[in-house]
Amino acid sequence: MNITTALQLVLLPAGALVVAAIARWRGWSTPLLLVLAGLLAGLVASRFQGVPEYRLDPDIVLLVFLPPLLYSAALDSSYLRLRAVRRPVGLLSVGLVLFTAIVVGLLAHAMIPGLPLAAAFALGAIVAPPDAVAAVAVARRLGLPRKIITILVGESLFNDATALTAYRVAVAAAVGVGAGPFEALGQFAYAAGCGLAIGLVLAFCVARLFDLLRDPLITNTVSLLVPFAAYLGAEAVHASGVLSVVVVGVLLGHRMNRTSYGTRLVSHSMWKVLDFVLEIVVFLLIGLQLPLILQGLRGQNPWHIAGYAAAVLAAVVLTRVVWVIPTTYLPRVLFRKIREREPRPRASSVAVIGWAGMRGVVSLAAAFALPSEFPARDLVLFLTFVVVIGTLLVQGLSFPMLIRRLGVSSDQEVYQDNLSEAAAQQAAAGAALARLDELTKDGVLETHAEVVDRLRVQAERRAMGAWERLGGGVGPEGEETPSAIYRRLRREMLEAERSVLVRLRDERRIDDEVLRRVTMELDYEEASLSRG
CATH class of the missing domain: 1.10.287 (Helix Hairpins)
Structure with missing residues (x-):
């Protein structure tokens, strides 16, 4: 490796870190500012000879970036909360993705001359899955209710599996090696079912391994390898690597409390830093792709291309709104058990979920991974780029304003959490003091009264601290x-x-x-x- 290549490898993450630091200092949206910085840097660099091009390698994104990001998000999610919202998450991560792929595919096929239907459906599958990184960051900063955040996180965890599986089927059909509709459905079911099974088996094996390991450094090093093992293991048998990673992460995160405190402390810091580094590099890379994408469109009518891009972007945004509203309220009309079990969703919450449709790097990586013989490959790549940038700009900029305007907040949840924490701390302290009384019956109290007093004061202070925080x-x-x-x-x-x-x-x-x-x-x- 020469010094120029080495400098390039350092320059990209260093530049992304500077932009992210500015965004965090000013309280701006980090993903949005990184994309804009990448756009500006790419356009400026294209004017000068000898400036390196940072091409988005789909293999690196799908094999290096995606597994740890999904695994970390899954570890940090709640299995119980995800199970409680499994119906809306399923409707969004499976139903909405397929609905978007169909709508965009039919629109592109009817609008773009010579674009085969299979290729159009591949475009629909590429732009179908939202990336909730930007939306969830804003949602947590502005204090959205936990249920909304759980739905958005759950959607982002599972929708990539649906989209990438549909993408593979459509691409195979577009290049002439596809199967019929029933065979395609069978491939889809196999990829999902096998990916789920591999995730379950790997989660069981890793959990048993974690029970044997006591060294936090070794345990977390193994944890770093888990997402890659899950993804590559599933992909090796043509199953959904994304689904496998998510299943492993959710199940291991659910039992994280069984590991040692050292493992948990190291794990929290390690994944937080890794997430931050990977996300800032990915979003900067998105913006840097514009000059490379424009090179493939030379000689084509710019007005036609602009019209195609505007129509596809509008379809992607509106399709989500059209899907979210009826699928939120219609099940309540049709099924009495849902009405009895779940409170009626507030219109403001439905509006927030319907507008949280920002796309991300998975869509762009899938577009770059299209084979060279794919019909209208350069145009599909440009349309994908417009959808990613357009949703980040349009929805990303307006999302915080929408939340504030609708007054959606989690103030009541925060108070209830603090109240529950105080009660739990008091119960735990009571159990600790009772255990201390049992342990001091053998005469320790008389000979080491100062030690026992210190332990008692510490337990009481911890219990009172939670009430005082209220x-x-x-x-x-x-x-x-x-x-x-x-x-x-x-x-x-x-x-x-x-x-x-x-x-x-x-x-x-x-x-x-x-x-x-x-x-x-x-x-x-x-x-x-x-x-x-």
Whole structure:
């Protein structure tokens, strides 16, 4: 590897990191700003000779970026909440994807001269799956209700499996190696069923392995390999690698509480950083593709192409709205059990879900993966790019404003969560104190009363801290509560301890290794103070 190539490998993530840092500092949408920065950088770079082109390699996206991003999102999701919203998630991740593929396919076939129906359906499958990264980031920042966020996350986890399976069937038909409708349906069922089975088996095996491992570093290193094993294992037998990864992630995330605290601490930080790095690079890469895509359209009528792009973009946006409204309310009309079991959805919540249809890198990677003999490949690639950029700009910019305008929030959920947490903390502290009483019956209390008192005070403080957080750390007269005073003073003490440790290291009286080890203990204590 020469130095120019090495610099290119460093330049892309470094540039993405700078843009992401600015977005986070200003409170802007990170995915949207990265795409715009990539567009600008790509257009400027195309004016100069010798500037490297960052071509989006579909194999890298689908084999390197997609598995860990899906797995991390699945780990962080809730199996119980996903199960509770399985009907809307299924309607969106399967029904809406197929509906969008059909509508866009029929429109493109009727509108674009010479575009075969199979190729048009492939275009529909490419642009069908939304990427909820941008939408969920905004939803969490603005405090959307948990149910809406769960539906959007669940949709993004499973819709790629539906879209990519339909895409493969349509592409095979477009290049002349496809099967009939019944065989295509069988392929679809095989890919989904086999991917689900592989995910279940792998989740069981990995869970047993995690039960044997005690080293957090080893456990999390194995966890890094799991999404790639799930994806490649399923793809090797022509099953849905996406579905396999999602199933493994959801099931392992559900039992994460059975692992050691060290494994959980390392896992949370590791996946958070990895997600951030992969997402910022991916969104910057999306914007950088414009010059490469435009090269393939030279000689074609720009007005015709612009009309095709506007029509496909409008179809993608409107199809989601048209699907979400009836599939939300019609089942309630048809089935009494649904009416009895579920409260009537608010119109504002339905509007938010209907507008959260931003597309992402999976669509663009699928378009780049089209074979060279695919009919109108360059045009399909451009239409996909317009849909991705258009939805990120149009829906991405208006999504926060829509949420604020409709007044959709989770304030009541936050209060209920805090109330439930306080009750749970009190019950847990009661159990801990009862266990302490049992353990001190053998005379420990008489000989080590100070140790027992410290344990008792710590348990009581943890229980009271949750109740005090309900009042924001202030008492009825506006004064600081005891726990708030404790946390403030203890943080100042920890900062003083750190200063002494650093000074001792600088004076060569302790080694850096000792400093890191002791500082980590202080960091864990400060982390507990932030919760408590």
